[in-house]
Amino acid sequence: MIKDEGSSSVTSSPLQFCHLLPSPGLGSPYPWMREPKSEERGLYLIQLLVACANHVAAGSLENANIGLEHISHLTSPDGDSMQRIVAYFTEALADRMLKSWPGLYRAFNSTKIVSVSEEILVQRLFFELCPFLKLAYVITNQAIFEAMEGEKMIHIIDLNSSQPAQMIDLLQTLSARPEGPPHLRITGIHEQKEVLEQMALRLTEEAEKLDIPFQFNPIVSKLENLDVESLRVKTGEALAVSAVLQLHSLLASDDDIHKRHSPSMSSHLQKLSLMNQRPLKDWLEKDSHNLLSMSPESALSPLSVSGSPKMGSFLSALWGLSPKVMVVTEQESNNNGFTLMERISEALFFYGALFDCLESTIPRTSIERQKVEKMLFGEEIKNIIACEGAERTERHEKLEKWILRLELAGFGRVPLSYQGMMQATRLLRQSHVFSGYKIKEENGCLIICWQDRPLFSVSAWRFRR
Numbered sequence: 001m002i003k004d005e006g007s008s009s010v011t012s013s014p015l016q017f018c019h020l021l022p023s024p025g026l027g028s029p030y031p032w033m034r035e036p037k038s039e040e041r042g043l044y045l046i047q048l049l050v051a052c053a054n055h056v057a058a059g060s061l062e063n064a065n066i067g068l069e070h071i072s073h074l075t076s077p078d079g080d081s082m083q084r085i086v087a088y089f090t091e092a093l094a095d096r097m098l099k100s101w102p103g104l105y106r107a108f109n110s111t112k113i114v115s116v117s118e119e120i121l122v123q124r125l126f127f128e129l130c131p132f133l134k135l136a137y138v139i140t141n142q143a144i145f146e147a148m149e150g151e152k153m154i155h156i157i158d159l160n161s162s163q164p165a166q167m168i169d170l171l172q173t174l175s176a177r178p179e180g181p182p183h184l185r186i187t188g189i190h191e192q193k194e195v196l197e198q199m200a201l202r203l204t205e206e207a208e209k210l211d212i213p214f215q216f217n218p219i220v221s222k223l224e225n226l227d228v229e230s231l232r233v234k235t236g237e238a239l240a241v242s243a244v245l246q247l248h249s250l251l252a253s254d255d256d257i258h259k260r261h262s263p264s265m266s267s268h269l270q271k272l273s274l275m276n277q278r279p280l281k282d283w284l285e286k287d288s289h290n291l292l293s294m295s296p297e298s299a300l301s302p303l304s305v306s307g308s309p310k311m312g313s314f315l316s317a318l319w320g321l322s323p324k325v326m327v328v329t330e331q332e333s334n335n336n337g338f339t340l341m342e343r344i345s346e347a348l349f350f351y352g353a354l355f356d357c358l359e360s361t362i363p364r365t366s367i368e369r370q371k372v373e374k375m376l377f378g379e380e381i382k383n384i385i386a387c388e389g390a391e392r393t394e395r396h397e398k399l400e401k402w403i404l405r406l407e408l409a410g411f412g413r414v415p416l417s418y419q420g421m422m423q424a425t426r427l428l429r430q431s432h433v434f435s436g437y438k439i440k441e442e443n444g445c446l447i448i449c450w451q452d453r454p455l456f457s458v459s460a461w462r463f464r465r
Contacts, residue, residue, distance in 0.1 A: 041074065041082070041083075042082040044074075045071065045074055045075065045082055045083070045086045046082075046086070046348075048067055048070060048071050048074075048086075049067075049071065049086050049089055049090065049344075050344070051067055052064050052067030052068060052071065052090065052093060053089075053093060053340065053341060053344050054341070055067065056093050056096060056097060056340065057339070057340045057341055061097050061100065064093065064097060065097075068090055068093065068094055071086060071090050072090070074086075075087035075090065077370060077373070077374065078364055078365070078370060079364070080359065080364070081352075081355040081356055081358070081359035084355055084373060085348075085351055085352055085355045088351075088373070088374070088377065088378040088381050088382075089344070089347075089348070089381060089385065091378065091382065092378075092381050092382040092384070092385035092386050093385060093386075095382055095385075095386035096340075096385055096386040099386065116192045116194060116195065118375065119375075120162060120195060121371070122371055122372060122375040122376045123162060123163060123376070124163070125368050125371055125372050125376075126372050126376055127163060127165065128368075129358065129361075129362060129368060129369065129372060130354075130357055130358070131427065131428060131434050131437055132448055132455065132456050133163070133244070134165075134427060135424045135427060135428075135437075135439065135448050135456075135458075136244050136245075136329040136448070136456065136458055137163075137165060137166040137169060137244070138169070138420070138423050138424050138427055139327070139329075139416060139420045139421075139423070139424050139446055139458045140166065140242050140244065140327040140329065140458065141166065141169055141170045141173060142416075142417065142419060142420035142423055143325055143327045143414070143416055143417070143420060143460045144156065144170065144240045144242070144325055144327065145170070145173050145174065146417060146419075146420075147238075147240060147324045147325035147414070147460075147462070148174075148182070148238055148240065148324065148325075150179065151182055151238035151324075152182050152183060153182060153183045153185075153234075153236055153237045153238065154174070154182045154183070154184050154185070154237065154238050154240065155184075155185045155186075155187065155233060155234070155237040155238070155239050155240070156170070156184070156185070156186045156187070156239075156240045156241075156242060157186075157187045157189070157231060157239070157240070157241045157242070157323075158186060158187065158188050158189065158242050159189055159223060159241065159242065159243045159244070159246040159247075160189065160190065160223075160243075160244060160245070160246045161186075161188025161189055161190050161195070161196060161199050161218075162190055162195050162199070164198075164199055164202040164203060166242070166244070167186060167199075167203055168202070168203065168206050171184070171203065171206050171207055171210055171212060171214075172206075172210065174212065175210040175211070175212050181210070181211070181212040181213070182212075182213075183213040183214075184207070184212055184213065184214050184215075185214070185215040185216075185217060185237070186203065186214075186215070186216050186217070187217040187218075187219060187231050187232070188200070188216060188217070188218050188219065189219045189221060189223065189226060190218075190219075190220065191220065191221060191222045192220070193218075193220045196218035196219075196220060197218070199216070199218070200216040200218060203216055204216060217231075217232065219231070223246055223249060223250060223314075224249070224250060224252075224310055224314075226314070228317040228318075228320070228321070231321070233321050238324050239321055239322065239323040239324060240323060240324060240325050240326070240327075241318060241323050241325070241326035241327070242327055243326065243327065243328045243329065244329040245329055245330065245331065247311070247314075247328060247330065247402075248330055248331070248336070248393075248394070248395045248396050248397060249393040249394075249395070250308060250310050250311040250314050251308045251310075251311055251336060251395040251397070252308075252310070252389075252390045252391070252392055252393045252395060311405070312409070315405070315406065315409035315411075316409060316410075318409075319409055319410045319411060319463060321463075322463040323461075323462065323463050324462060324463070325414060325460055325461070325462055326411065326460070326461045326462070327458065327459070327460050327461075328402060328406070328458070328459050328460075328461065329456060329457070329458045330396065330397070330399070330402055330456070330457055331350065331396035331455070331456060332396075332398055332399060332447060332448075332454040332455055332456055332457045333346055333347070333349070333350035333396045333397075333398065333455070334346050334396070334397060334398050335347050335350065335384050335394060335395065335396040335397075336395035336396060336397050340385065343384050343385060344385060347381060347384050347385070349453070350396070350455065351377055351380075351381055353450045353451075353453040353455055354377055354450070354455070355373065355377070356450065356451075357436070357437075357450050358372065358373065360436055361433050380394045398457075399442070399445060399447070399457040399459065402457070402459065403443070403445075403459070406459075406461050410463075410464055411461040411462065411463065411464055412461065412462050412463075412464035413443075413444055413445075413459065413460070413461060414444075414460040414461060414462050415444030415460075416441075416444060416445060416446050416458065416459070416460055420446070421439060421441060421446060424439050424446070424448075425439055436450060436451055437449065437450060438450075438451070438452070440454075442457075444459075444460075445457055445458060445459040445460075446458045446459075
C-alpha cells in the first residue's frame with residue numbers, strides 16, 4: 001500500500017469495518033461520543049455515521065447535526081480511505097437534511113455550474129486510474145466481434161458515447177478481420193452535443209487511418225428521452241448495442257409503487273432500536289450482520305424488477321430492433337433499496353471497495369485521485385443518499401435482477417466466451433498496479449472484483465422471439 005510522507009502509519013480500510021455497523025444507544029443521541037485512539041478511528045467513524053444516518057432517517061435533524069459536527073473533526077477528503085469515504089457520506093447526509101428546507105437548498109445550489117469538460121475529464125481519470133472500464137470495454141468488444149463474424153454491414157448503438165477508447169479498439173479489431181473490415185455505422189447517444197462532436201471527429205480520423213467504411217450518427221438526448229426511431233436501424237444491418245453503466249438510470253421513477261410494497265421506515269428503525277438496547281460488545285459478537293441483512297438483495301419478485309415503466313418500454317423498444325447482441329455492464333451492488341438505511345449499508349460496501357482500490361495504488365496527495373473521489377464517487381454517493389424519486393438515478397442493482405429483467409423483456413442470454421475472459425485477464429497481468437483485481441465467471445457472465453468483492457458485472461444478450 002502506498003503511503004505518503006507524514007501520513008499515519010495506521011491506515012483504515014472501509015471494508016475492514018463495514019461488517020461492524022452498530023447503532024448508538026437510546027437517550028442521548030450519541031452517549032458514547034469521545035475522541036478515539038488512532039487505531040480505533042475507523043470503527044468509531046462507522047458507528048458515528050450509522051448513528052447520524054438513523055437520526056436523519058427519523059427526521060431528528062438536531063441530533064443529526066450534532067453527529068455531523070463531530071464527524072467533521074475526524075474526517076478529511078485527503079486522509080486515509082476511511083476518513084475520505086465517511087467525509088463523502090456525511091456530505092450526502094447533510095445534503096439530504098438541507099432538502100428539508102427547499103428554499104434554502106435551491107438558494108445554495110442556484111449558481112452551481114456543471115462543466116461538461118470536467119465530467120468528461122473525471123470519467124477519463126476513472127478509466128486511467130482503475131481498470132474497471134478498460135475491462136468492460138475489452139469484454140464488450142470481444143462479444144460484439146464474435147457476434148458479428150461474417151457480417152458486412154454492422155450498426156453499433158453506443159448508449160453513452162463519451163469515451164472514444166472503446167470504439168477505437170473495436171475499429172482496430174474489425175479492421176484486422178480475415179474477411180476484411182465491414183461497413184460500420186456507430187450511433188452515439190449523449191446529452192451534450194460537443195461531446196458527440198469530439199467523438200465523431202476522433203472516430204472518423206481512426207476509421208480513415210484504418211481504411212474502414214464508416215459513418216457516425218450522433219443523437220443528442222438523455223437516455224430516458226431517446227426516440228428509438230432516431231436510431232435509424234436499416235434492413236440488412238447486423239445490430240449490436242453497448243450499454244456500459246447506463247441502464248440503471250432508467251429505473252428512476254416515482255417511488256410510490258415501491259413504498260406501498262416495502263417495509264415501512266418505522267419498522268426498520270424499530271429493529272435498529274432493539275439493537276441499540278444491547279451492549280456494543282454483544283452486538284458485535286452476535287448481531288453485526290443484522291443491519292446488512294435488512295437489505296432485500298434476494299427480493300426477486302416480478303414487482304422488484306418491473307416497477308419502472310420507463311425501463312420496460314425502453315427494453316421493449318430495443319428488443320423490437322432485433323439486436324444480434326447487446327452487452328450490458330452494471331455495478332454489482334444493490335444501491336436501489338427502498339429505505340435510506342438499506343442504501344447506506346450497501347453503498348458503504350460498494351464504495352468502500354472503490355476507495356480501497358485507489359488507496360492501494362495511488363498516493364493520497366494525488367489531485368487526480370481526489371477528483372475521481374469527489375466528482376465521481378462523491379456525486380454518486382450523494383445521489384444515492386440525498387435524492388428520492390425521479391431525481392435518484394444511481395439505482396444500481398445486482399446481476400441476478402438484471403438477468404430476470406432482461407429475460408422478462410424477451411432477451412436470451414449469450415454466454416461470454418473464454419477468449420473474452422482471457423483478454424481481460426491478460427490486461428490485468430500487464431501491470432503490477434492491477435494485482436488486486438480479479439475476474440470470475442458466473443452463469444455465462446463475467447464479474448469484475450476488487451480482491452474478493454464483486455463490483456461490476458458484464459453480461460451479453462440477444463434478440464429472442
